[in-house]
Amino acid sequence: xxxxxxxxxxxxxxxxxxxxxxxxxxxxxxxxxxxxxxxxxxxxxxxxxxxxxxxxxxxxxxxxxxxxxxxxxxxxxxxxxxxxxxxxxxxxxxxxxxxxxxxxxxxxxxxxxxxxxxxxxxxxxxxxxxxxxxxxxxxxxxxxxxxxxxxxxxxxxxxxxxxxxxxxxxxxxxxxxxxxxxxxxxxxxxxxxxxxxxxxxxxxxxxxxxxxxxxxxxxxxxxxxxxxxxxxxxxxxxxxxxxxxxxxxxxxxxxxxxxxxxxxxxxxxxxxxxxxxxxxxxxxxxxxxxxxxxxxxxxxxxxxxxxxxxxxxxxxxxxxxxxxxxxxxxxxxxxxxxxxxxxxxxxxxxxxxxxxxxxxxxxxxxxxxxxxxx
Ligand code: NDP
Numbered sequence: 001x002x003x004x005x006x007x008x009x010x011x012x013x014x015x016x017x018x019x020x021x022x023x024x025x026x027x028x029x030x031x032x033x034x035x036x037x038x039x040x041x042x043x044x045x046x047x048x049x050x051x052x053x054x055x056x057x058x059x060x061x062x063x064x065x066x067x068x069x070x071x072x073x074x075x076x077x078x079x080x081x082x083x084x085x086x087x088x089x090x091x092x093x094x095x096x097x098x099x100x101x102x103x104x105x106x107x108x109x110x111x112x113x114x115x116x117x118x119x120x121x122x123x124x125x126x127x128x129x130x131x132x133x134x135x136x137x138x139x140x141x142x143x144x145x146x147x148x149x150x151x152x153x154x155x156x157x158x159x160x161x162x163x164x165x166x167x168x169x170x171x172x173x174x175x176x177x178x179x180x181x182x183x184x185x186x187x188x189x190x191x192x193x194x195x196x197x198x199x200x201x202x203x204x205x206x207x208x209x210x211x212x213x214x215x216x217x218x219x220x221x222x223x224x225x226x227x228x229x230x231x232x233x234x235x236x237x238x239x240x241x242x243x244x245x246x247x248x249x250x251x252x253x254x255x256x257x258x259x260x261x262x263x264x265x266x267x268x269x270x271x272x273x274x275x276x277x278x279x280x281x282x283x284x285x286x287x288x289x290x291x292x293x294x295x296x297x298x299x300x301x302x303x304x305x306x307x308x309x310x311x312x313x314x315x316x317x318x319x320x321x322x323x324x325x326x327x328x329x330x331x332x333x334x335x336x337x338x339x340x341x342x343x344x345x346x347x348x349x350x351x352x353x354x355x356x357x358x359x360x361x362x363x364x365x366x367x368x369x370x371x372x373x374x
Contacts, residue, residue, distance in 0.1 A: 017096035021089050025096055032156055033147055035064035044201040047210040049120035055141055057151055057204050062197035065159050069166070084174065086167035090228070090235070097224045105134055105216040108149075112138025125213060137215025150214045153222040154203065160227030162193045168234040181242045181320040184249065185233050188256050188317050195264065202271045207346060233321050233328040242322040256316035263309025266298035270306070273299075287364075290357030295364045302367040303347075307339040311369075343368055 041060025048054055075081040086093060113133075115124045121141035127133055142149050169186050172178045196203075203209060212218055244252075272279050273286060273294040280286065281297035289295050298305035314332035321328035347368075351358045368374050 011091070014091040015095045017092045017099065018089070020085075021092040021096045024085060024089070024093060025100060028160070029156065031068060032064065032152065032159070033145070035067065036060065036147065036152065036155070039063045039067070042201060044204050046204045049140075051118075051120040053119060053121065055121060055148060057148065057201070059200040059204075061155050061159070061200045062194070064155075065162070065194075065197055068159070068163075072163075083167060083170035086164050087171040087238075090164070094224065094228050097228070098220075101216065101220045101223055105137075105219050108142055108214060108219075109134045109138060112142065115139065133215070135216050137213030137218065140213050141209075142214055150209060150218065151203075153214075153219055154208065154226075155200075157222035157224075157226035158193055158196055160223070161230050162190060164227050164231045165189055165234050168231065168238060172238055175238075177238060177241070179237065179241060180244050180249065181322070182234070182237045184244075184252060184320040185237060185317060188313070188320075189230075189234075191256075191260075192313060192317075195260070199264070199267070202267050205271055205274055207342065211349060229334070230317075230331050232330050233318055236321055236325070236328045240321070240325070242320070242324070244320065244322070248319075252316055252319045255312055255319065259309050259312025259314075259316055261309070262298065262305055263313055266306035266309060269297045269299060270294060289361045289364065290354065292354060292357055293361045295361055300365055302369055302371050303361070303365050304339070304343050304369050307343060307369050311335055311339065339369070 036058065039060040041058045041063060044057045044059055046055040046057055072081060072083075076083045082088070109130075112124050113126060115122055115138075117123060117139075122139050122143075124138045125133075125140075126138060165186055169178075169182065172182050208218060269281055273281070277286065277288055277291070277294075281294070284296070286294055287296035287300060293299075302308065311332060314335045318328045318332055326333075354361070
């Protein structure tokens with residue numbers, strides 16, 4: 001048998017979801033729905049929508065995540081759940097999630113089309129092109145059983161990424177392949193994901209939440225793309241050994257820390273500015289354009305310094321894999337393309353929204369992401 005035929009005969013059956021992978025997904029979504037509703041958390045008002053309304057988000061993701069990990073840890077200790085369940089059934093879970101994404105977005109399409117709601121969050125935007133409307137979505141913030149689905153899916157994706165990583169970690173411990181590279185990769189990602197949930201309220205003012213409608217693109221991105229492709233480095237390290245020198249480890253930590261500082265600092269400055277435009281930035285009164293746009297701090301260095309920080313973080317997740325293969329660099333390369341594309345779309349949106357104020361901001365801050373380069 002040639003190797004390709006052999007690979008396909010192994011690969012194809014492992015893509016067919018078993019009942020167990022469906023149970024895992026159902027348990028996960030039910031847990032998140034219940035935990036999101038009942039666990040305490042700060043209730044945050046979302047961005048002001050065009051009809052003057054504001055959605056409310058209960059930011060209890062960190063509590064929900066730590067409780068879930070504790071429950072799974074106890075169940076693993078008691079032998080009720082295998083910590084390898086995700087690592088052993090990765091492809092099945094991936095295809096089950098894909099099928100779920102298709103079904104849920106078809107349901108969103110049908111319910112969106114038949115909605116007669118006039119509010120900004122639920123008003124249907126129908127172009128008439130089925131593929132376009134299914135892909136980009138029809139409603140801004142659709143709900144199911146009073147759960148904000150957009151917020152729910154992005155939370156599910158970020159937590160899913162950590163759960164996949166933890167299962168990969170358990171697998172590497174079990175098969176004796178745990179390496180410095182794996183430990184570095186796991187620590188960086190875990191810190192990034194935990195930090196995301198510590199600052200979950202900042203998510204409520206991001207582009208996805210305030211501007212993007214909920215269609216296949218976003219649901220697929222949140223539920224499948226984030227957890228399964230951002231963890232490629234972990235899967236790769238399960239099968240590949242990398243020897244890191246001490247200077248390489250130090251440099252890797254440095255890229256992570258600088259990336260984190262810029263990413264978190266920039267997002268925090270914008271979030272604080274939106275809440276109170278008079279809050280000092282780096283100890284000085286903020287430079288504000290037209291009363292609406294922040295032009296100091298990170299936002300005075302480049303118009304999307306937060307993307308720069310995120311790109312450095314993405315790179316730091318891949319560097320533990322060395323440079324012998326391009327495969328672990330999938331995430332930073334994808335993110336570079338995505339963020340350049342997104343930054344272009346955001347600029348168009350902001351130019352339309354802020355008009356001459358935006359033009360003034362462009363004059364004050366000419367760099368898009370990386371000063372003197374782009
Ligand atoms: P931003 O958080 O940068 O949000 C852009 C919006 O911020 C603009 O539409 C505008 O909205 C407002 N804004 C822009 N410039 C200013 C300014 N100078 N002063 C005040 N407000 C301003 O972008 P995203 O939502 O795309 O990204 C948020 C974070 O998520 C980033 O750090 C990004 O890296 C990360 N991300 C990560 C992804 C991943 O796959 N890892 C994917 C996408 C994002 P308004 O109309 O409210 O003024």
